[in-house]
Amino acid sequence: MRNYSSLGYLTQVFIILGLVIAFVPENTTLPYKLSAGEMLEEIQIGSEFIHPDELADLIINKDPSFQLIDVRSTDEFQKYSLPGAINIPLNLILADEWSDILNQDTKMNIFYSNGSTLAHKAWMIIRQVGFENNYLLQGGLNYWLEVILNPQKPKSTDPNDEFAKYNFRKGARQFFETSSPSTGNVREISAPKPIIKRTKKKKAPQGGC
Amino acid sequence: MGPLIPQEIISLDWNLVIAFVVGIGFGFVLEASGFSSSRKLAGIFYGYDTVVLKVFFTAAITAMLGLLYLSLFGWIDLNLVYVNPTYLWSAIIGGIIMGLGFIIGGFCPGTSVCAAAIGKIDAMVFIIGIIIGIFIFGEGFPIWKEFHEAGNLGSLKIQDIIGISGGLFTFLIIIFAMILFKTGEWAESQFTREEY
Structure with missing residues (x-):
């Protein structure tokens, strides 16, 4: 029979x-x-921004492919929030309890705050961690208020596009004023959770020898 | 950066191709180490040849060390590595059936394919047995479905149960393996067989 005493040398390697x-x-x-x-490249392209018009369109059409993440404090969230938003204050953005919501590749995460600074910070952190499909509301709630809730009538010399936009915004304003929880009527934090946690890849081949 | 496939650095479609290449390598090494001989494999039960124990335990500790070092250098995210869920009762009964099949048939599933590939008739019969077993298990699944899924403990790691770090646990396993190897060598000296 063979002798396997070369084990002595291997033993030392393994133990060390x-x-x-x-x-x-x-x-x-x-x-x-x-x-x-x-990261710099992505920021320069600026493809992470969602214009209020696009967002209004998504909300009005009840598009299932996105979730709104409100990164402001809970107080602010309770005073005013966009319909369907989930409140994840910036300091909790990396907490385990939210990672299932943020880390999934079926829905777009659209971050928003009052301006766009806070949301941009959240976006950068989440993008850096490596989660997929992250966007933020261009100009934040301030710009939203300006564009969607108080649309300015275009000048009569403006191109037709401007009028189409204006008409859309007027309709959107009506939608949000009647249906949105702009005052009171606070949505609980336990907003609809996305069903999918982490996409289960095909199971690895199992078994030993 | 790793694991490569869950991180989509390598596309999922390559999974089977890689498995095919690794499988061929695995089969080649099995055959080259003499694992297509059922007498050598059965040696572990009678104590005259414990190379099976050494090979598979060495594979296990090599893999443990490899994963921990890759993780240490930031080359793999261990949270993304798939861990088989533990079904307690299935594991116990399955282990007993596997062990019985091993000693009665003289092969384990992988080595039987190896031995069949070099033309051993007993290995071919063994494979037919495996297929019959799979058929019975599959067709009768509703009967033992409940038992099969009982005792699901999720993706357990022993180190988390006893609350020590993965590194320390690996070290303990290495020491344990070395003791086992020494015991195996002692057994070989006690139950020596000249030819098998």
């Missing part, structure tokens, strides 16, 4: 590697998906 790994702290850093350069 094992000793090292036993005393090294586990790596808990999140795996970043974007480098700083890639």
